[in-house]
Amino acid sequence: MTMSQAPDSAVRTYIEQHRTTFLDDLAEWLRIPSVSAQPDHAADVRRSADWLAAKLRETGFPTVEVWATPGAPAVFAEWPADDPAAPTVLVYGHHDVQPAAREDGWDSDPFEPAVRGNRLHARGAADDKGQVFFHTLGVRAHLATTGRTAPAVHLKMLVEGEEESGSVHFRSLVEEHADRLAADAVIVSDTGMWAEDTPTVCTGMRGLAECEIQLHGPDQDIHSGSFGGAVPNPATAVARLVAALHDEHARVTIPGFYDGVADLTDRERELLAELPFDEEQWLRTAKSYAAHGEAGHTTLERVWTRPTAEVNGIGGGYQGPGSKTIVPASAMVKLSFRLVAGQDPDHIEKIVRAWTATRVPAGIRYEITFAAATRPCLTPLDHPALRSVVRAMGRAFDKPVRYTREGGSGPAADLQDVLGAPVLFLGISVPSDGWHAPNEKVEIDLLLKGVETTAYLWGDLAQNWRHES
């Protein structure tokens, strides 16, 4: 007998029965210090990939491969559905972790997992091994409780090994294997939710375009007494350029910057307003002393739904102790632009170049360099896969699921780009989990809610999407 939807009690019982083995296995993986940014851990990153590959085979995936890159390897797994008409879902995560050392302020060895209360502490517990790993018990629970031998969707997983060192080879890896990775939807399990008592699903990430502008004035630093006030100063020029980026309403002034950016719909505003947002608390997290941003938008709208122009670094002239009375030879600024749906990084580069060209004063020479850009992602609110995620999460948490977005930018956009599939975000981490910080942890209860969510998800998704599409 197979059931497209198992009763919740059966799923919970199954998870409860396998909880100890699941946590023991995860602990074993967490003991491998797969720090991709540190060359002396390269063997550990490879060991982590091999460990995961073995575990995915043990889980039942008929195809599991370790894909080499010029850097750290990724793990690919595939489990076809019985029904060839079932939708294909690609789960994304990563098996590398941030650096960690006991002396950074950890209460125990970051690579010796420690359970304290409901928390599992280890580097990678939340970011991202824990959130990759809940998919293994999730698919087992899905099969066991529905009597299936294969998942209700055609299930693929891609777990990269370089996310914490910039995903340098990720895009070319995805391009190389685009046919193997083809999917109707991508589910990224490398984000989090609003709070322990507020399950949420993230529906978009901002994109990112970055540039550096170098401005050159005199051929060398010159005496400000002899020449000051009569030649253009590149530090003044860079400041005037940066100051001109925003108008008095903190809107970006570059002509064409908002091209394609849609106003939030009433529904989108309502969904954001449903979140129990406390600005004072948010400011404490931001370690900042005031909220400030584009007029006409709330703080959450600003960080999640609006494009920005931000100065990441500025410099020029003498910055040491005391003073040096010069007109500096050069100055520079590093700018990053967060992008939202409708904005195209190539267009942004073009208009930033044009705007800069019109604003640099006579006598100042300049160069502008753009780094590789990341496109924004946005899941349509009425996408059937999104509805399934919300429904599955709601069942697991037994609470209404709210909607968030992510202000940052990530390699998920490459998947959307190359595969042409919508990207959805399913994560159970909470802000207190301490990503990249000492004493990183995952809440064990939430981790098991992640298992439970995926145990419901594949059946719901197969049924729902087939009906609606």
Added chain:
Amino acid sequence: MTMSQAPDSAVRTYIEQHRTTFLDDLAEWLRIPSVSAQPDHAADVRRSADWLAAKLRETGFPTVEVWATPGAPAVFAEWPADDPAAPTVLVYGHHDVQPAAREDGWDSDPFEPAVRGNRLHARGAADDKGQVFFHTLGVRAHLATTGRTAPAVHLKMLVEGEEESGSVHFRSLVEEHADRLAADAVIVSDTGMWAEDTPTVCTGMRGLAECEIQLHGPDQDIHSGSFGGAVPNPATAVARLVAALHDEHARVTIPGFYDGVADLTDRERELLAELPFDEEQWLRTAKSYAAHGEAGHTTLERVWTRPTAEVNGIGGGYQGPGSKTIVPASAMVKLSFRLVAGQDPDHIEKIVRAWTATRVPAGIRYEITFAAATRPCLTPLDHPALRSVVRAMGRAFDKPVRYTREGGSGPAADLQDVLGAPVLFLGISVPSDGWHAPNEKVEIDLLLKGVETTAYLWGDLAQNWRHES
């Protein structure tokens, strides 16, 4: 027999007769590497002071003292006039030099003077030993050709030993010895003239106020994806502050900045316009690619007669290679304000503080620190001592003397300040002399014109000032 004015031919003959000894003596002094900025040359700086003191005694100064400071020593000399009603003149110069090493690009040892053609090459040849030393033969020529046993003016000299290392103890030295240094006029021999064929007298130096503004945003660098666009960015704030310093006419916008600044008189503009100024040549010297400054003023007016606000350094956030997507915790700017007659550094500090306070946005904390300021100097064009300098120089060079100013700022202002005496500038160095550069030199012909100028000056000044004042 004494003559208040000797015939020019007698002065020239006297100088020609003593030229060899004069140049040999100067070469002996130039061999002492009195580099005040380098602690391992401290003994050389003391030796230089002692050497000069001995030479001034030999010249005939009845009082010569080496004045210790917490740093390098200064030399003071005094030669009273016969006539107690004669004006008192204080000559200022310095006996320390910039660092120099053969490998910096010198064609010969910087501390082994080399005569090539009409040029004497050595560190300090022009800046400032040569220009101090012409006063020794000058006063001898004045006495010998007028039959005097004492100069026509009450002559004092103060030759400091720390000018090239910031004149750190100069003001307190002057304050300590204010009664000994009291004078009706100060003649600074530490500047230059327009060009070899254009003798000029400098009638003013700009003053200087300097500050550093530190701006603080978040308590630490924060993620520009998570928080960007919703909190104030101190790098943006510093840029907006700097951009607001000048309006579209490159005029400083700080309210009250131009208080007390007089427009140039027609006569002052005419005098500047008499100089054979070539803007293309000036830009090459400035190593700059355009002239830019306060609207309504020429380049020379801008650098010599107008106050400025200049960025000497700006910094904040990530300035290394590649990118870092942060909202930086802090940013800073170092500003210097060149001041002209009528501006008071204390007032400037007050209005810059007030202006900054009104412009730093909410959520950004800041500190502003001012360094010790230097006041501007301006010699009235009708001052009798200035007329004497112009007349004496005109006789020595047999050419019309033009008027310049100095855009920089120097310790001369301390003499004006503490002693309450007008400051005049008498220098024979030319722009090609290479101050602070390899192969520094002095034109021997011009050096002897300096001797000749002072040989005429004391008699002219005593006669002229007595008549006119």
